[in-house]
Structures are given as C-alpha cells and as structure tokens.
Amino acid sequence: MKHLSTVLERSEFADASPARDPIRIIAVASGKGGVGKTNVVANLGVALAQQGKRVFVFDADLGLGNMDILLGLVPRYSLHDVLKGHKTIDDIVISGPAGIRILPAASGVAALTTLTIEQQLQLHGEIEKLDSHADMLLIDTSTGISPNTCSFATAAQEIVVVVSPEPTSIADAYAMIKVLSNDYGEKRVRLLVNMARTALDAHAVYRKLSLVTQKFLNVSVDYLGGILYDDLLPAAVHRQRAVVEMYPRAVSSQEFTRLATQISQWPRPDHPKGSVQFFWQRLFEQPVAAAGVPACP
Numbered sequence: 001m002k003h004l005s006t007v008l009e010r011s012e013f014a015d016a017s018p019a020r021d022p023i024r025i026i027a028v029a030s031g032k033g034g035v036g037k038t039n040v041v042a043n044l045g046v047a048l049a050q051q052g053k054r055v056f057v058f059d060a061d062l063g064l065g066n067m068d069i070l071l072g073l074v075p076r077y078s079l080h081d082v083l084k085g086h087k088t089i090d091d092i093v094i095s096g097p098a099g100i101r102i103l104p105a106a107s108g109v110a111a112l113t114t115l116t117i118e119q120q121l122q123l124h125g126e127i128e129k130l131d132s133h134a135d136m137l138l139i140d141t142s143t144g145i146s147p148n149t150c151s152f153a154t155a156a157q158e159i160v161v162v163v164s165p166e167p168t169s170i171a172d173a174y175a176m177i178k179v180l181s182n183d184y185g186e187k188r189v190r191l192l193v194n195m196a197r198t199a200l201d202a203h204a205v206y207r208k209l210s211l212v213t214q215k216f217l218n219v220s221v222d223y224l225g226g227i228l229y230d231d232l233l234p235a236a237v238h239r240q241r242a243v244v245e246m247y248p249r250a251v252s253s254q255e256f257t258r259l260a261t262q263i264s265q266w267p268r269p270d271h272p273k274g275s276v277q278f279f280w281q282r283l284f285e286q287p288v289a290a291a292g293v294p295a296c297p
C-alpha cells in the first residue's frame with residue numbers, strides 16, 4: 001500500500017511547517033467499557049477551555065460515539081460527510097461548553113484506518129487546519145483493544161488509559177497496555193483512575209498496575225491522577241451537561257480542573273509526534289492500514 005507520507009512529500013503539504021508551539025494530542029482509551037472515558041474527555045476538555053486553551057475534541061468512538069449526547073448537542077454532520085466530499089471540517093464542527101469544539105463521531109465509517117489514500121489525503125488536508133486553530137486535541141476512543149483504538153492511541157502524543165478500581169477493569173487495562181506495548185512499541189502510558197472511593201484507593205490501583213506492567217511488559221505507567229466516585233457527575237450527565245460546568249465545586253470537577261492545569265504543563269512534544277499532520281500520518285501508517293488486517297488480537 002502506498003504510504004501517506006510518500007504522497008505528502010510530493011504534495012502541497014510538503015511545505016507546511018508549523019512555526020509555533022505544536023498542538024498537544026491526547027488519546028483517551030480503556031480496556032473495559034463504561035469506566036468514564038467520554039466523561040473524562042468532555043470534562044478535561046471543558047476544564048482546559050475554561051483555562052484559556054483552544055480545545056478540539058474528536059469523538060473517535062466510531063458507531064457508538066456519544067460525546068454529543070453527553071453534552072446535549074445535536075450534530076447534523078460527521079466526518080463521514082467530509083469523506084464523501086459534501087462538507088468541510090468547518091461545516092461539521094460543533095461548539096460545546098466553554099467554547100470547546102467537537103468533531104462528531106464518523107458513524108458509518110467502519111474504520112478510519114482503512115480509508116483509501118484519496119480519502120486519507122482529503123481528510124488530512126481538512127484536519128491539518130486544526131494545527132493553527134487549537135492548542136489541544138483530545139480523542140475519545142472506542143472501548144477495548146480494537147485496531148482503530150490502538151491506531152488512534154499510538155498516533156497521539158500521549159495515551160491516557162482510564163481504569164476503574166474493579167479487578168476486571170484493571171485486568172482489561174493491563175491487556176490493552178500489553179497490546180500497545182507488544183504490537184505498537186508503546187513503552188509509556190499515563191493512567192487515570194476513575195470512580196475510586198478515596199485518593200488512596202486510586203493510587204493503589206496505579207501501584208498494582210504499574211508493578212506488573214513494569215515487570216512483565218517493561219512499560220512505564222505514569223500516574224496522571226484519580227477522580228473519585230462522585231454522585232454529581234451522573235447528575236450532570238442526566239442533564240446532558242459537563243460536571244465541571246454545572247457543578248464546578250463538585251469533588252470530581254475540582255480534580256478535572258487540577259488535571260487540566262497539570263496537563264497544560266506537560267513538556268511540549270518534539271517532532272515527529274508534534275503536529276496534527278504527523279498525527280494523521282502515523283494514524284494511517286499503522287500496520288493495520290498497511291496490511292488491511294487487524295493488528296490487535
């Protein structure tokens with residue numbers, strides 16, 4: 001298969017050199033479903049925007065994306081329409097709380113990583129516009145070890161794995177980190193423990209997981225933090241609002257705000273994972289795209 005980078009080198013994109021701080025691209029993933037990925041992305045996004053960051057959220061949970069429902073938004077179009085050539089990225093982006101901008105899930109697209117080279121280029125050209133319009137791109141991936149999720153995770157600069165304290169969630173997080181390490185060469189992920197009863201419980205989950213990933217996978221897990229179980233979060237979900245916006249003093253909101261500050265201070269990524277251009281290049285050059293078969297077991 002012809003690689004996207006080969007085409008790009010010979011194309012108009014070859015001269016596109018971002019001369020400013022690169023955008024930060026963070027993929028949020030989990031082994032087990034229902035551990036809070038979508039809420040984490042939405043609330044971190046809003047908290048970052050409240051701190052003055054220009055935030056784009058990409059709902060990459062193909063088929064089951066529900067970021068829009070969570071935030072009470074009604075998208076009319078999705079990436080699918082961009083791929084069909086009917087719409088541009090500007091047409092499909094919707095505005096959310098605190099000015100975050102959301103790229104709606106591309107329902108109807110089986111896997112972005114299996115697009116044709118023409119579709120990739122078209123999407124690439126559109127998405128590249130984000131580079132100068134955003135400080136953060138947060139990606140809500142679909143649950144589990146699908147080729148699509150692995151591709152998004154490994155194409156991003158940072159992978160945040162969300163886990164809850166349940167043993168099944170911890171086991172599934174380990175399985176996901178194993179695949180990211182063995183099949184994609186990722187040797188560092190960040191861990192966010194959600195729905196813990198106490199901060200100590202959250203940290204204990206991190207210790208347990210990091211011990212085994214270090215020992216058996218040689219993967220280092222950095223502790224991003226712990227969000228406690230908070231009744232106000234589902235209460236906000238019920239009203240289709242972000243908890244950081246609706247209940248800013250809630251214990252979960254305060255932690256999202258603290259995490260947003262922390263994330264803003266992460267060291268800037270170096271080339272080549274430093275721009276949207278390289279993100280898409282990496283995304284489309286995963287083994288799955290090249291071989292046309294799933295790379296994850």
Ligand SMILES: Nc1ncnc2c1ncn2[C@@H]1O[C@H](COP(=O)(O)OP(=O)(O)OP(=O)(O)O)[C@@H](O)[C@H]1O
Nearest residue numbers: 033034035036037038039143195228229230234237
């Ligand atoms: N810190 C929390 N405290 C209490 N409830 C929470 C917390 N985080 C998430 N939830 C609840 O857990 C449920 C699942 O959350 P969410 O949809 O964000 O998970 P997900 O990982 O995106 O799920 P999926 O795998 O379906 O994409 C929601 O009902 C949400 O209200």
Ligand SMILES: [Mg+2]
Nearest residue numbers: 037038061066
């Ligand atoms: Mg979700």
